[in-house]
Structure formats: C-alpha cells, structure tokens
Amino acid sequence: IALAVYYFSDxxxxxxxxxxxxxxxxxxxxxxxxxxxxxxxxxxxxxGGILIFMAYIILVVLSSFFNFTGYSLDKSILSIxxxxxxxxxxxxxxxxxxASTNVNLKKQLDEVNRLSEINLxxxxxxxxxxxxxxxxxxxxxxERTGELQKEKQKSEDLLLxxxxxEVAEELKEKxxxxxxxxxxxxxxxxxxxxFTSTSEKLxxxxxxxxxxxxxxxxxxxMERNGLEKIKTIGDAxxxxxxxxxxxxxxxxxxxxxxxxxLEFIEKRKAENTNALDIRIGIxxxxxxxxxxxxxxxxxxxxxxxxxxxxxxEQAG
Numbered sequence: 229i230a231l232a233v234y235y236f237s238d239x240x241x242x243x244x245x246x247x248x249x250x251x252x253x254x255x256x257x258x259x260x261x262x263x264x265x266x267x268x269x270x271x272x273x274x275x276g277g278i279l280i281f282m283a284y285i286i287l288v289v290l291s292s293f294f295n296f297t298g299y300s301l302d303k304s305i306l307s308i309x310x311x312x313x314x315x316x317x318x319x320x321x322x323x324x325x326x327a328s329t330n331v332n333l334k335k336q337l338d339e340v341n342r343l344s345e346i347n348l349x350x351x352x353x354x355x356x357x358x359x360x361x362x363x364x365x366x367x368x369x370x371e372r373t374g375e376l377q378k379e380k381q382k383s384e385d386l387l388l389x390x391x392x393x394e395v396a397e398e399l400k401e402k403x404x405x406x407x408x409x410x411x412x413x414x415x416x417x418x419x420x421x422x423f424t425s426t427s428e429k430l431x432x433x434x435x436x437x438x439x440x441x442x443x444x445x446x447x448x449x450m451e452r453n454g455l456e457k458i459k460t461i462g463d464a465x466x467x468x469x470x471x472x473x474x475x476x477x478x479x480x481x482x483x484x485x486x487x488x489x490l491e492f493i494e495k496r497k498a499e500n501t502n503a504l505d506i507r508i509g510i511x512x513x514x515x516x517x518x519x520x521x522x523x524x525x526x527x528x529x530x531x532x533x534x535x536x537x538x539x540x541e542q543a544g
Contacts, residue, residue: 359390394472395519395527407518413470414482414512415529415537416455418446418489422506423463430502438504441464445492453485468529471517482510509541 342366363537395405420426420439450457450467454475458466467485470478486508496502513533520528 248421251392298471324465361507405519407516408472409516410457410471410474411513411514412474412478412512413468413515413533414478414510415515416469416482416486417509417534417537417541418486418509419466419541421507422464423504426504434502438502442492442496442504442506446489449485449488449492453481453488455485466529466534468515468517471529472517479510479512482512486510507541507544509537509539509544511537511540 403509420442423435430438443465446465446467447457449455453469455469456471458468460466467482469475469482469485475481489506489508493503493506496503511533513531513536515529515531515533517527517529520526
C-alpha cells in the first residue's frame, strides 16, 4: 500500500511506511518480551539484536522524515554496529545453541557411558554368579555321578557275587538269561560229617562261626582253581568246573580244589579241637545250567552228573 500511495503522495507513503515499521517493532518487542517471560534463552540473544536493529531503522526513518538536527552521533560507526547486531545476535544464538547441544550431548554420552559401565558390571556379576552356579552344579553332578557309579559298582559286584560273569552280562543286556547245556564239566560236592550232632554239642552260633571260616576258605580255593561256586545248602557246598566258560582241565581243577580243601581241613583240625570232618564227591559229565525263578533268583545246575557227585560224597 505504501508503494502504491507513493505515486500519489510522498508524505502519505512515508507515513504509512513509518507506521509499518513501528507496528513491526512493537510486535517484535511483544513477542520477544513474552519469550523472555517464558525464560527462553534464545529470546535474550536474538531478541536483543532484533530490537536494536529495528530501533535503529525506526530512528533513521524518523530522522529522515522529520529532519532531526540534534542527531550528532557518528552515523557510520553506529550504522555498522547496528547493522551487524542482528546477524551477530543470530551467530551468537547459533553458537550458544551449538555449545548447549554439545554440552547436552556430552552429558548424555557421559550418562550412557555410566549406564554402560553399570550394565557391564551387572553383566559381569551375573556371569560370575552363573559361573559359580555352574561350578556348583558341575560339582554336584560329579558327586552324584560318582555316587551313582559307586552304587552301580556295588550292584554289579553283588550281581557277580551271585551269578557268573557271563550270565550276569546276559541278564543285564537281555533282562533274562537262558538255560544252557554243557556236555562236559566236573561237579564238586562237599558235606561235613556229623554236622547236626556237633551243632547240638557246641551250640548253633559257634558252629555257624566255624562254618563261615570253612566256606570263606572254600571260596578262595574255588577262585584259585577256576571253579564256579553254585550254592551252599546248609553245611553242603556245591561248585562246578568247566562252565560257563568251557575248560579242558575241568576235572584236574576240580580234583585239585578237593585236595586243597582236604589239606585245609587237616590244618584246621590241628589248630581247633572242635574242627569238622568233611566228605568230598566229584563227578564229570553233562549238566544244564541257568537261573531259577524271577525273585531272589539263583544260578543252579541240574542233571545226573550233579546227582552222581552227591552220591559220591555220601559214599565217602
């Protein structure tokens, strides 16, 4: 509007221009003051430069319009100062904003580093706890495994104490052991003489203690000569040579075991007046061997060879 009116009246156009600058000055002043009341730091920096710049423009316009004669300041220096006030304030604001941003970023970076250290420390503590727990669990597993191995070994030793090794392995693998026929073995059968009357005279406990001494030594003799102990029936002792693994020297081994039993009995009689006499019967031939029953099972042998060995002992 001021430019359009300029073609018709210079004074009116100048007046409108002054009004525009005054209005813009006060509008800027109000906006900047409001921003200052809101405590926005940028208002103090940029607003100051804008107000100085606008005030100077208005002053120049007014001085030109009214031809102020009292305006004696150095216009060139003042003009340079005022003209650079606006870009200088913008530059100051940008510098402050950049510095403020850097400070905030540094604070955030420091906070991130602090949190990272805390997280790293917590993670290390977790790893340490997990490692300790793993070590404890591994130790417990190792201890339990060792205990299980011991119990397993006890069970196997007990099973081998009841059954021959080959039969025990077959029983563990298949859950059962089939009876087998052996065509050439030697059966050894022993029985103590007058065991019943001796028990009544010495007492049951003393006789049982004495019987335990004999059978313990018999076990050693059987193992030394490669015989398989089958069972004890009261004061009778049954063993066999040549099974479950065949052995061509089964007869010689059985006879050697019988001779060693007799030698032990003679030594025992020389040391103990209450020692027992013994009869031994041996016979060679075929037998059937296997496990009897499913509860409290026992490895046993059957056949005429066993019966003949028993009769040989009874006739001794």
